[in-house]
Amino acid sequence: AQSVAQPEDQVNVAEGNPLTVKCTYSVSGNPYLFWYVQYPNRGLQFLLKYITGDNLVKGSYGFEAEFNKSQTSFHLKKPSALVSDSALYFCAVRDLSGGYNKLIFGAGTRLAVHP
Amino acid sequence: DSGVTQTPKHLITATGQRVTLRCSPRSGDLSVYWYQQSLDQGLQFLIQYYNGEERAKGNILERFSAQQFPDLHSELNLSSLELGDSALYFCASSVGEIWDTGELFFGEGSRLTVL
Numbered sequence A: 001a002q003s004v005a006q007p008e009d010q011v012n013v014a015e016g017n018p019l020t021v022k023c024t025y026s027v028s029g030n031p032y033l034f035w036y037v038q039y040p041n042r043g044l045q046f047l048l049k050y051i052t053g054d055n056l057v058k059g060s061y062g063f064e065a066e067f068n069k070s071q072t073s074f075h076l077k078k079p080s081a082l083v084s085d086s087a088l089y090f091c092a093v094r095d096l097s098g099g100y101n102k103l104i105f106g107a108g109t110r111l112a113v114h115p
Numbered sequence B: 001d002s003g004v005t006q007t008p009k010h011l012i013t014a015t016g017q018r019v020t021l022r023c024s025p026r027s028g029d030l031s032v033y034w035y036q037q038s039l040d041q042g043l044q045f046l047i048q049y050y051n052g053e054e055r056a057k058g059n060i061l062e063r064f065s066a067q068q069f070p071d072l073h074s075e076l077n078l079s080s081l082e083l084g085d086s087a088l089y090f091c092a093s094s095v096g097e098i099w100d101t102g103e104l105f106f107g108e109g110s111r112l113t114v115l
Helices: none
Strands: A003-005 A011-013 A019-021 A023-028 A033-038 A044-050 A055-060 A064-068 A073-078 A087-095 A103-104 A111-112 B005-007 B010-013 B020-023 B031-038 B042-051 B053-057 B063-067 B075-077 B088-093 B110-114
Touching: A003 A103, A011 A019, A011 B020, A019 A111, A023 A073, A023 A087, A033 A064, A033 A073, A044 A055, A044 A064, A044 B031, A073 A087, A103 B020, A103 B031, B010 B020, B020 B088, B031 B075, B042 B063, B042 B075, B075 B088
Parallel strands: A011 A111, B010 B110
Antiparallel strands: A003 A023, A019 A073, A033 A044, A033 A087, A055 A064, A064 A073, A087 A103, A087 A111, B005 B020, B020 B075, B031 B042, B031 B088, B042 B053, B063 B075, B088 B110
């Protein structure tokens, strides 16, 4: 079965510093990987996805993610964190078992950016 | 705004009761997904419908049921409610065709509190 793991419950970073939120995956076949963000009392919002092509994927709000096949990782990054980036971040993988799309999400990582 | 509408936003009820959560997908989307988000379980996939038919089932309890209507809106029915059913219930939609890359569009969620 497809799965993703987010090893950190929380990541703390100072505003202006680079941030990394980690994700590793376990899939059979080629992975379709996603990052979503959830702000307080809101639904999940799509940030970026990797399907094929360049290992560095650029997304919304200045975020990017690096796909690493040998390490089965898809870490989310941003060069300079903002306080407004503080939110819950979910990594997800597409699961096609049964022949239909669904997304399997990681447990989430809470990002706290301090002024 | 994702284009996915969920009602009600908040619901408070008692143990043993039954509630219905409603979701209207984005215009043109054929697939509807239900997810449950709780503090201790993270984001759990419940069930998926495609064009009116059930397509995939996840960790959905037998006390829960769902359906997708001809106009593509979906309802999630939760019965014999227990305290542990208190959670945020998300609906998401996608085009759902075989070429769909898997990106989901989420509603704002329905927060259920069981007292």
